[in-house]
Amino acid sequence: MDPAQPLYQPVKPHWFYCRRIESKDLWLPFSREDSERLEQACTTICVTGGNEEVMVAVEGERYDVRVLERQRYAVYWDQRPSEVRRCTWFYKGDKDTRYVPYPEEFSNSLEEAYMIAVTLDEWKRKLEFPSGETVILHNPKVSTLSGPHQRTVVCA
Structure with missing residues (x-):
C-alpha cells in the first residue's frame, strides 16, 4: 500500500x-x-x-x-x-434482483463505523440497529447483515 x-x-x-x-x-x-x-x-x-x-x-x-x-x-x-x-450503502435480499439503497441515516451510521474500522484496523465489528438488524464488518470488502431481513450489504 x-x-x-x-x-x-x-x-x-x-x-x-x-x-x-x-x-x-x-x-x-x-x-x-x-x-x-x-x-x-x-x-x-x-x-x-x-x-x-x-x-x-x-x-x-x-x-x-x-x-x-x-x-x-x-x-x-x-x-x-x-x-x-x-x-452510499446498499443491500440485496435473497429474492432481490437489484441492490436497494439504505435510508441516508442508516448509511451514515454504516459509513461512520466503516471509517472507524478502517482507521483503527479493527474488524469483526458488530453494529446493532434499533430496527433489529445487525451488521458485521468482517474486512474492508465483506459485510453481512442479519435480523428481520437477510441481506448482503455493499458500499458504493
Whole structure:
C-alpha cells in the first residue's frame, strides 16, 4: 500500500429516486450528471448551513428535485412526487434482483463505523440497529447483515 495514500477515503455518493411499480419500490439511479448536480447542491447547503429549499432540474428538465425535501416532482404532467436518496450503502435480499439503497441515516451510521474500522484496523465489528438488524464488518470488502431481513450489504 502506498504510504501517502490515506487508509480511509469516504465513498462518493450517487443519487437515486424511487419508482413504484405494481406495489413494489424500484430504486433507479440518476444519470452521473444529474447526480453530480444534486451532490453539489447538497454540499452547498451543508457548507453554508442553509435551510432554504434548493431545486435542481434533472432528467432533461422534465423533473425537479427539491434537495432538502428529498422529493422528485414532474414538471409538465401530474404525477405523485417520488422519494430521492443520497446513497452510499446498499443491500440485496435473497429474492432481490437489484441492490436497494439504505435510508441516508442508516448509511451514515454504516459509513461512520466503516471509517472507524478502517482507521483503527479493527474488524469483526458488530453494529446493532434499533430496527433489529445487525451488521458485521468482517474486512474492508465483506459485510453481512442479519435480523428481520437477510441481506448482503455493499458500499458504493
